[in-house]
Amino acid sequence: MKETENSHKDSSTTFKYLKSMKETYDILRWCWKQFVNEKSNGFIKRIFIWAILSRVVSLVYPWLMGLGIDGLYLHNKTYAIGALVGIWLTYVIGSLFEWRTGHFTELTLGENMRMVEKRINELFFSKNLGLHLEEGGLLTQENMEKGWNHLDSVQKALLFGGIDSSLSLILSFGMLTILSPVCGVIIFFTLIGNFFLSLRLNRFVTQHMEPVESLFRKLHRKRGER
Known part of the structure; x- marks a missing residue:
């Protein structure tokens, strides 16, 4: 029962994290449109x-x-x-x-x-x-x-x-796929695995750094009041 609750909590947290990513994307789109x-x-x-x-x-x-x-x-x-x-x-x-x-x-x-x-x-x-x-x-x-x-x-x-990193990755991956399709497939699945691992690590960092961010905001407000 406890494992089920932990699993549900973890999935809920993951869902909230993905939702926050969507909100961040919307904010970036708004910033692009406005600025x-x-x-x-x-x-x-x-x-x-x-x-x-x-x-x-x-x-x-x-x-x-x-x-x-x-x-x-x-x-x-x-x-x-x-x-x-x-x-x-x-x-x-x-x-x-x-x-x-x-x-x-x-x-x-x-x-x-x-x-x-x-x-x-x-x-x-x-x-x-x-x-x-x-x-x-x-x-x-x-x-x-x-x-x-x-x-x-x-x-x-x-x-x-x-921009530079993205173009380097895309062009290098494209050239590698042309020269060796097998290596291209291997790198493709490696990138997918790295993507999901990065999502999990980012969520972990976000959860544990939120108290630090809260203290930083408090310190920033206090400095502004002075």
Whole structure:
């Protein structure tokens, strides 16, 4: 009976965690709709284009290294010299593509920060006085600052690491599947297992870090009151 209750509690907790993930996704969609304008969307599209080109060039590098090693092993100067020239070209071209990616990343970040400040002021001052009086404990400078910091950390994580990591994973997986379908299937199921394991670990961390987060909010409010 106790095991059944524990199992029911665990499944209920898992359901709540998945529900909270859905709410987080909805919040991110709302943030995208409110704070990302057409100009920023144009920058993001350019980020994807240059990042894809950069990742494609980086995938050519291992092949050139293999070609150079084969050339040295077979005493083929043409292969060896061609590999060295190719490695140098991929380094230069890849650096150029990464520079362009970083350039549009910074432009996107700056435009988003400007838009966030603008929209926060518009949304805050568009509320009537009664709502401010009713929700005075929530519509505070500390809560707004905390929300802004969370949004800023999420967008920086996506812009500086998320896009590049995702493209690297997708392109590498695609190339591996083309070269060896069996290895591609193995990696696919490995990724699925890693996904579910990550969900479980994230739920575990969320449960045990919630008291710490509560203390952090309390400390943040106390510091703001001072």
